[in-house]
Amino acid sequence: MSTKKKMFAALLVSAILLVPARVTASTPTNHWVSSPSNPETINIAVIRINFTDNLSSPGSATLIGDLLFNEPDIDKKRMSLAFFYETASYGRVQVTGSVFPTITIVRTSRDCDDYKTWGRTAREALESQGTNLDEYTHMMYFWPPQGCYYAGIAELPGDESGMNLWRRWWRTTDGQGDAMDTMIHELGHNLGAPHSGAIRCRAGGVSVAGITEKCRAPWAFGRFGGSDTWEYGDNLDVMGGNLYLPFHALPSSASRFMMGFLTEEEMPLIEAAGTYEIELNPLNEPNAAIKGYRIRRPNVEAYGLWGMSTQKTAPEICLDWRERGTLFDRFPSSISRGISIRLCDVTGTQQRGAHGNAVLVDMTPGSRSGFRDWLDGPLRVGKSFVDEVSGIRIKLLSIQRDPINNALSRARLRIEIP
Ligand SMILES: [Zn+2]
Numbered sequence: 391m392s393t394k395k396k397m398f399a400a401l402l403v404s405a406i407l408l409v410p411a412r413v414t415a416s417t418p419t420n421h422w423v424s425s426p427s428n429p430e431t432i433n434i435a436v437i438r439i440n441f442t443d444n445l446s447s448p449g450s451a452t453l454i455g456d457l458l459f460n461e462p463d464i465d466k467k468r469m470s471l472a473f474f475y476e477t478a479s480y481g482r483v484q485v486t487g488s489v490f491p492t493i494t495i496v497r498t499s500r501d502c503d504d505y506k507t508w509g510r511t512a513r514e515a516l517e518s519q520g521t522n523l524d525e526y527t528h529m530m531y532f533w534p535p536q537g538c539y540y541a542g543i544a545e546l547p548g549d550e551s552g553m554n555l556w557r558r559w560w561r562t563t564d565g566q567g568d569a570m571d572t573m574i575h576e577l578g579h580n581l582g583a584p585h586s587g588a589i590r591c592r593a594g595g596v597s598v599a600g601i602t603e604k605c606r607a608p609w610a611f612g613r614f615g616g617s618d619t620w621e622y623g624d625n626l627d628v629m630g631g632n633l634y635l636p637f638h639a640l641p642s643s644a645s646r647f648m649m650g651f652l653t654e655e656e657m658p659l660i661e662a663a664g665t666y667e668i669e670l671n672p673l674n675e676p677n678a679a680i681k682g683y684r685i686r687r688p689n690v691e692a693y694g695l696w697g698m699s700t701q702k703t704a705p706e707i708c709l710d711w712r713e714r715g716t717l718f719d720r721f722p723s724s725i726s727r728g729i730s731i732r733l734c735d736v737t738g739t740q741q742r743g744a745h746g747n748a749v750l751v752d753m754t755p756g757s758r759s760g761f762r763d764w765l766d767g768p769l770r771v772g773k774s775f776v777d778e779v780s781g782i783r784i785k786l787l788s789i790q791r792d793p794i795n796n797a798l799s800r801a802r803l804r805i806e807i808p
Pocket of ligand 1: 575579585
């Protein structure tokens with residue numbers, strides 16, 4: 391970039407926030423994003439399957455029904471997939487469904503990738519008994535755990551998912567693995583979100599809080615080791631490493647954008663050169679006008695953000711700010727003291743069609759070992775982030791909370807785009 395001349399521009403976010411913003415779908419550019427007054431209904435048919443050569447229970451109807459559709463109870467820390475999606479979508483998605491009696495099928499294959507064939511066989515059996523499945527938008531299959539390589543599998547995007555829930559994953563309290571989080575994760579794939587990864591950048595062998603040329607390298611799979619990237623590394627997203635931690639993390643702004651829970655107005659794209667002082671409200675705040683930002687990176691060639699990526703684009707930067715919650719987002723409060731920065735590839739994915747991508751960039755690389763290194767990933771107040779590839783600089787200026795006046799919390803940022 392030859393010219394260093396910067397223009398000063400301030401987005402009038404604070405002016406918008408003087409009037410409590412009402413979330414409406416009056417002029418959605420993301421046309422299928424529904425509104426709280428006219429929510430999209432996701433109606434799940436829970437198809438329980440076992441096999442003539444394995445008559446074990448695929449999970450009790452009561453337990454599965456509770457995990458999927460229960461009313462929340464904060465005192466009892468009781469959650470459900472339905473309440474999760476109602477929360478993550480700001481009331482724009484309502485989940486309902488039915489749990490059907492177990493169907494025993496003769497399986498033609500032990501191959502776990504044949505789960506859709508198992509599902510179709512069970513569906514046909516139910517329909518031959520007079521059950522009408524037409525009203526359901528999604529099929530979720532459960533079977534007694536087989537020697538599958540997965541705990542859950544799903545179409546991305548699509549309407550079918552399968553649960554191969556090992557015994558220990560049925561634990562619904564905090565701990566390694568969780569049946570409800572697995573169901574939430576797989577439905578998230580159906581809704582268009584891929585895995586949310588993490589990346590740790592190095593320059594000259596040293597980890598740096600920025601994006602360097604090294605971070606342009608194709609995705610390298612490495613779990614728990616000293617590797618720079620991890621497919622499930624985003625600990626702040628149910629589509630990432632949250633599955634291994636007791637946070638019950640909601641989706642990031644990037645994942646919510648891909649799932650169609652955020653409009654382009656709520657997560658604006660900043661693309662013109664200049665210096666911006668902007669405000670950001672917490673992602674989980676339904677009344678916030680601005681819940682995240684996308685920043686286009688100038689002079690960045692298109693490349694696949696990870697090895698499995700089918701599209702080659704120049705990833706943008708996605709920003710959001712997470713405050714600790716009571717039922718969901720129960721991560722350490724230190725997470726709330728900073729903003730999360732992700733490389734994201736979400737443009738054009740709003741139709742729940744194309745595959746996007748997002749990876750959390752670690753702002754404190756090397757602070758801990760393995761995937762837990764990303765537990766202190768957010769950028770803290772007073773700290774700067776530099777994208778050496780595009781020249782973008784981001785500084786978190788302040789975080790303000792005003793509970794007395796019942797005002798929304800605000801983070802102030804300075805963004806320089808060359
Ligand atoms: Zn997955």
